[in-house]
Amino acid sequence: MLMKSATQSLTEQLAERYAERIRQRLLAPGARLPSVRECARVHGVSPSTVVAAYDLLLAQGLVHARKQRGFFVREPLAPRSDTHSRPPTPASPGPINASALIRGMFHRVSDKPQPGMGVFPPDWLETAFMPAAVRRMVGTRALNDASLHYGEPMGDSGLRRVLSQKLAGHSVHASPEQIITTVGATHALDIVSRTLLRPGDPVMVEEPGWAVEFARLAALGMRVLPVPRGPEGPDLDVMQRLAEAHRPKLYVSVSVLHNPTGYSLSPGSAHRLLQMAQRHGFHIVEDDTYSHLAPEHATRLSALDGLQRTIYVGGFAKILAPNWRIGFLAAPPALVEALLDTKLLSTLTTPALLEKALAHCIEHGQLRRHAERIRVRLDAARSRSAKLAMAAGCRFVAEPMGLFGWVDTGVDTDALAQRLLDDGHLIAPGALFHAARAPSTLMRINFATTQDAGFWRTYSRRVAQVT
Amino acid sequence: MLMKSATQSLTEQLAERYAERIRQRLLAPGARLPSVRECARVHGVSPSTVVAAYDLLLAQGLVHARKQRGFFVREPLAPRSDTHSRPPTPASPGPINASALIRGMFHRVSDKPQPGMGVFPPDWLETAFMPAAVRRMVGTRALNDASLHYGEPMGDSGLRRVLSQKLAGHSVHASPEQIITTVGATHALDIVSRTLLRPGDPVMVEEPGWAVEFARLAALGMRVLPVPRGPEGPDLDVMQRLAEAHRPKLYVSVSVLHNPTGYSLSPGSAHRLLQMAQRHGFHIVEDDTYSHLAPEHATRLSALDGLQRTIYVGGFAKILAPNWRIGFLAAPPALVEALLDTKLLSTLTTPALLEKALAHCIEHGQLRRHAERIRVRLDAARSRSAKLAMAAGCRFVAEPMGLFGWVDTGVDTDALAQRLLDDGHLIAPGALFHAARAPSTLMRINFATTQDAGFWRTYSRRVAQVT
Numbered sequence: 062m063l064m065k066s067a068t069q070s071l072t073e074q075l076a077e078r079y080a081e082r083i084r085q086r087l088l089a090p091g092a093r094l095p096s097v098r099e100c101a102r103v104h105g106v107s108p109s110t111v112v113a114a115y116d117l118l119l120a121q122g123l124v125h126a127r128k129q130r131g132f133f134v135r136e137p138l139a140p141r142s143d144t145h146s147r148p149p150t151p152a153s154p155g156p157i158n159a160s161a162l163i164r165g166m167f168h169r170v171s172d173k174p175q176p177g178m179g180v181f182p183p184d185w186l187e188t189a190f191m192p193a194a195v196r197r198m199v200g201t202r203a204l205n206d207a208s209l210h211y212g213e214p215m216g217d218s219g220l221r222r223v224l225s226q227k228l229a230g231h232s233v234h235a236s237p238e239q240i241i242t243t244v245g246a247t248h249a250l251d252i253v254s255r256t257l258l259r260p261g262d263p264v265m266v267e268e269p270g271w272a273v274e275f276a277r278l279a280a281l282g283m284r285v286l287p288v289p290r291g292p293e294g295p296d297l298d299v300m301q302r303l304a305e306a307h308r309p310k311l312y313v314s315v316s317v318l319h320n321p322t323g324y325s326l327s328p329g330s331a332h333r334l335l336q337m338a339q340r341h342g343f344h345i346v347e348d349d350t351y352s353h354l355a356p357e358h359a360t361r362l363s364a365l366d367g368l369q370r371t372i373y374v375g376g377f378a379k380i381l382a383p384n385w386r387i388g389f390l391a392a393p394p395a396l397v398e399a400l401l402d403t404k405l406l407s408t409l410t411t412p413a414l415l416e417k418a419l420a421h422c423i424e425h426g427q428l429r430r431h432a433e434r435i436r437v438r439l440d441a442a443r444s445r446s447a448k449l450a451m452a453a454g455c456r457f458v459a460e461p462m463g464l465f466g467w468v469d470t471g472v473d474t475d476a477l478a479q480r481l482l483d484d485g486h487l488i489a490p491g492a493l494f495h496a497a498r499a500p501s502t503l504m505r506i507n508f509a510t511t512q513d514a515g516f517w518r519t520y521s522r523r524v525a526q527v528t
Numbered sequence: 529m530l531m532k533s534a535t536q537s538l539t540e541q542l543a544e545r546y547a548e549r550i551r552q553r554l555l556a557p558g559a560r561l562p563s564v565r566e567c568a569r570v571h572g573v574s575p576s577t578v579v580a581a582y583d584l585l586l587a588q589g590l591v592h593a594r595k596q597r598g599f600f601v602r603e604p605l606a607p608r609s610d611t612h613s614r615p616p617t618p619a620s621p622g623p624i625n626a627s628a629l630i631r632g633m634f635h636r637v638s639d640k641p642q643p644g645m646g647v648f649p650p651d652w653l654e655t656a657f658m659p660a661a662v663r664r665m666v667g668t669r670a671l672n673d674a675s676l677h678y679g680e681p682m683g684d685s686g687l688r689r690v691l692s693q694k695l696a697g698h699s700v701h702a703s704p705e706q707i708i709t710t711v712g713a714t715h716a717l718d719i720v721s722r723t724l725l726r727p728g729d730p731v732m733v734e735e736p737g738w739a740v741e742f743a744r745l746a747a748l749g750m751r752v753l754p755v756p757r758g759p760e761g762p763d764l765d766v767m768q769r770l771a772e773a774h775r776p777k778l779y780v781s782v783s784v785l786h787n788p789t790g791y792s793l794s795p796g797s798a799h800r801l802l803q804m805a806q807r808h809g810f811h812i813v814e815d816d817t818y819s820h821l822a823p824e825h826a827t828r829l830s831a832l833d834g835l836q837r838t839i840y841v842g843g844f845a846k847i848l849a850p851n852w853r854i855g856f857l858a859a860p861p862a863l864v865e866a867l868l869d870t871k872l873l874s875t876l877t878t879p880a881l882l883e884k885a886l887a888h889c890i891e892h893g894q895l896r897r898h899a900e901r902i903r904v905r906l907d908a909a910r911s912r913s914a915k916l917a918m919a920a921g922c923r924f925v926a927e928p929m930g931l932f933g934w935v936d937t938g939v940d941t942d943a944l945a946q947r948l949l950d951d952g953h954l955i956a957p958g959a960l961f962h963a964a965r966a967p968s969t970l971m972r973i974n975f976a977t978t979q980d981a982g983f984w985r986t987y988s989r990r991v992a993q994v995t
Contacts, residue, residue, distance in 0.1 A: 192666050208851040209650035210851060408712060412851060
């Protein structure tokens with residue numbers, strides 16, 4: 062409900078609220094604003110206030126009106142529109158759509174719980190050992206030496222040694238010379254796609270899957286081929302047909318605690334998938350972002366394969382500090398040089414300070430103990446959140462596991478997302494996890510941020526309105 | 529001269545020396561090894577030792593032999609060779625060639641001065657204020673908050689505010705909302721080319737110019753169109769013809785203290801260049817990497833243009849700490865959103881710790897005072913180095929300015945580079961600064977690392993051998 066203020070009229074407040082949402086792309090280009098009557102009811106203002114607010118948005122060029130149909134968010138000015146348009150990428154959203162979700166990861170909609178968030182809330186991640194590790198490193202001769210040069214092209218050798226040992230714990234055997242550090246797992250995935258693919262190349266992805274990956278591949282001009290992801294692994298029949306028809310060079314997979322479903326690859330499915338990769342000559346990039354939350358003996362493709370056709374990608378944003386931006390890849394020896402070249406051309410090196418501090422935290426068992434605590438806390442949160450979700454009428458499409466729940470709400474989640482924004486809650490609608498952004502009744506919930514009964518009450522009220 | 533050792537025969541030592549050079553790409557694929565007689569003389573061993581060493585390299589698959597012609601470095605295994613080759617990019621080297629130079633930036637050939645180095649020696653950059661700034665930041669609430677989220681998508685807002693003020697000192701007017709931080713200037717240039725260009729697009733670059741930029745554009749599949757760079761600016765006649773024939777979308781330029789020549793754009797040339805950009809509808813990315821070494825009133829395109837068609841790129845690797853990897857871009861408001869999307873898709877955010885520490889150093893005048901000291905020291909080094917270079921028979925193609933000298937040696941500098949490597953000196957041959965890597969008698973010297981008379985004596989001896 063909007064309240065009169067001394068500095069802004071109700072009209073201005075309402076217009077500003079929608080303008081902000083359009084700028085943050087929480088209302089995507091092409092989306093329809095609520096009807097005047099509906100908007101008036103939701104915000105507790107008169108219809109004439111809504112009409113005036115929509116006129117302000119019109120004047121600002123943020124929306125356009127269509128006769129008898131209402132107001133629609135305008136496409137932003139595209140910097141490349143003056144020449145040719147991008148090559149057609151079937152079933153691929155442009156970066157504009159994905160940015161709604163990406164921005165949602167940063168944008169603080171309100172101080173309320175954010176069920177759509179992709180990471181743990183900051184208070185879960187707060188530790189004393191990380192700042193201490195930075196303090197310990199910053200005075201050292203070794204760090205000073207590293208900082209005043211460009212540093213080691215492959216990344217800090219101490220960290221790569223520690224990571225090599227850590228991977229061995231997952232039965233992934235990679236020497237430090239097969240490991241390259243990156244600016245987070247995102248950068249690692251970017252390096253892999255830029256190195257192994259050329260624009261126009263077909264690449265297989267999981268559906269549902271991670272919108273940022275779809276968007277990056279589309280922005281690089283790749284042809285994105287979605288493969289349905291089931292509880293055991295990818296649909297191998299679909300994959301077989303795609304492999305025969307398009308000869309893709311790469312398959313991108315979150316094999317363990319898949320985002321958004323929480324599925325983990327079964328050993329049998331992993332074996333058959335690797336056989337298919339062998340038969341059709343494609344590589345697999347295994348994104349193990351959720352590794353620290355995974356069951357102890359989860360199957361990794363890279364472990365079975367021995368890093369022959371697989372490239373392993375890991376990171377620490379989901380367990381330590383999203384902003385430290387440390388990720389890494391472990392690759393077959395024959396690919397290391399080409400991947401390193403791509404890293405150097407894109408960022409040169411990566412900062413040694415944080416890499417050395419991270420190596421210290423891993424080496425001294427601090428990360429391991431912290432991850433254990435987080436897993437225990439997450440188990441409790443998941444059980445609480447799942448009960449509340451089911452009581453609110455959600456059906457779990459996948460067994461609750463890991464950080465995310467994948468639930469069927471029974472209503473269009475794009476519409477639901479807009480309603481819940483009015484209450485200060487950001488949710489992640491199912492359309493964001495589909496390469497073609499098909500409307501969906503599914504949504505992804507973060508178990509750590511949906512333990513609050515208050516949210517689920519609001520949720521139920523909004524679901525009833527959307528129905 | 530090689531010496532017998534207890535663990536390795538002379539043959540093994542000699543083979544290992546060349547193997548290492550091939551692996552580091554200091555000997556590029558296709559390069560011919562010295563003749564047996566020449567190699568024997570240079571290394572002070574018998575011809576039969578050389579023959580045995582070359583046979584070892586042959587057995588290792590690093591070289592191949594051509595009848596009557598000698599031994600040649602083999603092309604490394606290309607990971608993409610199993611499918612189609614990359615689209616032809618006229619006058620563009622692949623990343624393989626550029627990596628020789630890039631790796632030269634990291635690879636410690638010896639403890640001797642490295643005339644080809646692209647940055648200041650570490651002892652020039654050592655300060656107490658940078659570690660102190662990190663220590664000051666690491667305990668703060670603000671940093672903790674930033675680290676446990678992904679952080680601000682555009683980069684630390686404190687740093688962007690400080691950069692905005694700093695740019696105003698160069699008459700470049702950019703609000704903090706036009707500034708995006710990046711993982712060094714390299715990442716900023718990568719973001720610009722990925723955002724404004726599509727694979728196959730023509731893009732104009734300076735020649736001579738920066739090999740990493742050529743290599744990145746080629747790796748992205750762009751058509752690289754070199755424009756000769758003169759003392760006043762680019763050759764506008766050539767640019768006009770290229771603009772008419774190819775309709776390029778972008779021109780990439782180091783306008784102030786151009787690398788490798790040290791040229792700075794004249795105001796008149798800047799004005800005409802901007803008019804041409806306007807007429808032909810292309811953007812200009814102005815790489816101001818050497819800004820901290822520049823004369824006080826140097827002309828920036830972004831200042832004249834008011835960031836309409838220009839995107840300004842800056843960094844701190846050349847003045848503070850190469851490994852901190854902080855760069856930034858300042859862009860026209862209409863391009864900011866698209867550039868930000870590319871940043872997010874490539875690395876998500878950037879680490880706030882170093883950005884906050886850098887902001888502190890700039891705000892408290894520490895960077896400014898440090899840069900003043902470096903400029904004074906560089907002026908003395910330049911004058912000493914230039915005298916020694918001329919005494920050794922070098923002719924300066926461009927008036928000595930900034931960090932680099934661009935000199936004519938009178939001999940093929942690719943061959944000279946191989947000889948000087950035997951003495952432990954890495955030089956930067958002219959071929960690396962040409963898009964087509966044409967052989968050249970020019971080389972780039974770093975004034976900070978060529979003040980040593982001993983190097984120039986070695987240089988003269990080697991020049992005499994190459995002639």
